Amino acid sequence: MIRNLHNEKMNTRKGFSLIELLIAVLVICILAMAMMLASGSGRASADATVIINNLRGLRSACVAFYLMEMDRLGFAGTGGENNIALLAPYMSDPSILGGAYKFVISDDGYGEAKWWVGFDFDEGEKSDKVKEKLFGRARTLGLYGNEGGRFELFNKYDYKDVWMLAR
Numbered sequence: 243m244i245r246n247l248h249n250e251k252m253n254t255r256k257g258f259s260l261i262e263l264l265i266a267v268l269v270i271c272i273l274a275m276a277m278m279l280a281s282g283s284g285r286a287s288a289d290a291t292v293i294i295n296n297l298r299g300l301r302s303a304c305v306a307f308y309l310m311e312m313d314r315l316g317f318a319g320t321g322g323e324n325n326i327a328l329l330a331p332y333m334s335d336p337s338i339l340g341g342a343y344k345f346v347i348s349d350d351g352y353g354e355a356k357w358w359v360g361f362d363f364d365e366g367e368k369s370d371k372v373k374e375k376l377f378g379r380a381r382t383l384g385l386y387g388n389e390g391g392r393f394e395l396f397n398k399y400d401y402k403d404v405w406m407l408a409r
Contacts, residue, residue, distance in 0.1 A: 286371035293361050293368070293376065294383060296338050297406040300345065300359035303332040304408035308357070342366030344403070348393070358386075358393065360405035376404055 258266075307329055326345040330336040342365040346358045363373065376385060380396040387394055387401030396404050 286369060286375050289368055289372045290375035290379070293366075293372070293404070294379070296343065297359050297361060297404075299333065299335070299338070300326075300329060300343060301406055301408040303329040304345065304357050304359060306332040308409055345408075346388075346405075356393075356407060357409035358388075358405045359408045360388065360403050362403045364402055373404075380404075 326339050326343060329345060330339055342362045344360040348356050377396060384407060385396040386405040387396045388403060388405055393405060
């Protein structure tokens with residue numbers, strides 16, 4: 243009897259079966275796919291945060307520009323489509339100026355000028371996921387879209403650019 247128990251223990255297999263190995267590989271693949279999806283979403287969030295921080299920096303530069311130049315500018319400002327180069331002396335990092343970032347002065351319809359800083363998604367080559375992240379924060383951050391000179395609350399489906407009121 244003792245001998246039979248000993249023989250049964252000796253006949254037990256050593257190692258893993260093919261099914262066990264396939265299950266382990268499957269679990270590892272599922273975890274890797276979950277990490278890849280999470281990192282893609284993280285990239286879009288990071289890009290959206292960079293855009294927001296750059297718009298805030300441009301807005302601060304607009305305020306500094308206005309305060310330094312308001313005697314010369316008068317009521318309306320500088321006018322024109324894209325005057326982003328005017329903000330360079332007031333930026334701590336002027337390397338973001340030009341390209342996808344814009345500075346526009348528009349009339350609000352009541353005889354008052356509004357200054358806007360914006361980001362153009364086509365020139366900035368950002369994905370739709372970045373638009374979705376910005377859309378999720380549009381109300382809290384005061385982000386707008388521009389269509390035909392009218393600025394309205396940012397909607398990821400309607401606009402190819404995002405704007406922030408600077409003054």
